Amino acid sequence: MSLAITSVRVEMCVVVPVLACRRGAWRGFLEQHLNILQERYWPTPWCYESRCQTIMATVLRARLPDxxxxxxxxxxxxxxxxxxxxxxxxxxxxxxxxxxxxxxxxxxxxxxxxxxxxxxxxxxxxxxxxxxxxxxxxxxxxxxxxxxxxxxxxxxxxxxxxxxxxxxxxxxxxxxxxxxxxxxxxxxxxxxxxxxxxxxxxxxxxxxxWNMVEGLRGMEQPVWNLLLNRYLASCLCDLADSFSYQLAGGEHEWDLDDVVKVGVVVVKSKTMREFDTRFTARQFGFRDAEDYYRSSSLHDHLHRIRVPLLCLNAADDPFQPLPST
Missing domain, CATH: 3.40.50.1820 (Alpha/Beta hydrolase fold, catalytic domain)
Structure with missing residues (x-):
């Protein structure tokens, strides 16, 4: 199985993407057909930070019709x-x-x-x-x-x-x-x-x-990552609340009232870890959020994949930044 990961770090301008792939036909195919592997990365001067880029992309794409x-x-x-x-x-x-x-x-x-x-x-x-x-x-x-x-x-x-x-x-x-x-x-x-x-x-x-355990720990670091974490947790709470006709009451492993928002201001699950501990882990039979994150991670299971797999990541992705070493 061959694996390719292209990644760029915003603060490492004018460098080419990193290609992680063992030698073979798959790597040769990528090097032949992906010209971007030879192109140096130049961030947009007025929007060079990863979270700003995410927000700006959302704003620009909002004009796309259904x-x-x-x-x-x-x-x-x-x-x-x-x-x-x-x-x-x-x-x-x-x-x-x-x-x-x-x-x-x-x-x-x-x-x-x-x-x-x-x-x-x-x-x-x-x-x-x-x-x-x-x-x-x-x-x-x-x-x-x-x-x-x-x-x-x-x-x-x-x-x-x-x-x-x-x-x-x-x-x-x-x-x-x-x-x-x-x-x-x-x-x-x-x-x-x-x-x-x-x-x-x-x-x-x-x-x-790739490593959900480390990724979520990074998302719990103040200030901006934690704010993004809390926003995503709020979205998950809203989604679970919209499914209350199926998820509330009954003989469940979870208590929806202990998971979602209460009113407009009070939020029961303030972070993704709290939501996954109170809901996702219990729904799918994991011991806790940490167990769920370990089971979801791919970094130590890639050798089992039997099809060509192209993996694209930004080096400054808030969930999984490229290590500095």
Whole structure:
């Protein structure tokens, strides 16, 4: 298995990206086709800091119109459901002999998230069929079970791939996973091994926190990372609260009243660790948030992956910055 990671550090201007990949056909393919590996990085002078770049990208992408996908609702074996939002090239059909790219959004994302729309619009522009996997309860789809989704569990992805393999009649399937979607993709490829290689031709993951334990510790450092941490925790609380019709009450391992917001000001889970301790870990059978983060991490499981995998990370990513040494 070959692995490529391209990364750049904002304060290391006029340097080329770092390529971490063993010698072989995969590295040769990357060096031949990715011109960016030879280009020096120049940050935008008026927006050179990573969190500012994230905010600015969100503002600029907000002008993108909603995409008129063709929605396919996929029932799951446990009674849940996900949706597959298709976008074919102009004048093209679903997949054909060229196959398609399956896109997995991030933490609270969906097919209409700005960064997802940017990816699928570019895929459509170059003539590629793509389909976005909206996680349970996301993209306007009702949550039918008390189970949601997490970085360490790829069962729903496996069912979606089984469905696509039948639908596309053997045409190649590629995956692009972004942030949480990248973790789900990586964990699927690592845990299924050759079985995954029989379904997936190649994959790419973007902005993945490789070591979730260290990544979350970094996100708990004041000031700006901690503020971002608290904002994401607030988004998770809002999402869980919107699923209260399934998650509240009943005989659950979690107490939703101990997880989410109370009123407008009071927030029960103020950080991602608190949310994952009170909800995610209990829902998916982990001892605590630390156990969940260890199980989600990919840095020590990459050797199990049996398909070509391209991994793209920024060296100043708040979740997983490149070590200084």
């Amino acid at each position: 995409i008129p996908y063709r929605r396919e609702v996929l029932p799951l074996r446990d009674g849940g459901q996900v949706s597959l939002d298709w976008l074919e090239p102009t004048g093209g059909g679903a997949g054909g002999t060229s196959g398609c790219v399956l896109v997995l959004p991030g933490l609270t994302g969906s097919s209409q998230s700005e960064y997802v729309k940017g990816v699928v619009m570019e895929l459509q522009r170059v003539g590629v069929t793509c389909v976005v996997l909206n996680n349970r309860g996301m993209g306007g789809l009702s949550l039918l079970t008390t189970r949601t989704y997490c970085a360490a569990n790829s069962d729903d992805l496996e069912e979606a791939l089984d469905h696509l393999k039948t639908t596309l009649k053997g045409a190649p399937i590629f995956i692009i996973g972004i942030s949480l979607g990248g973790l789900i993709t990586g964990n699927y490829l690592a845990t299924r091994g050759q079985a995954a290689a029989d379904k997936v031709t190649a994959a790419a993951v973007v902005s993945v926190p």
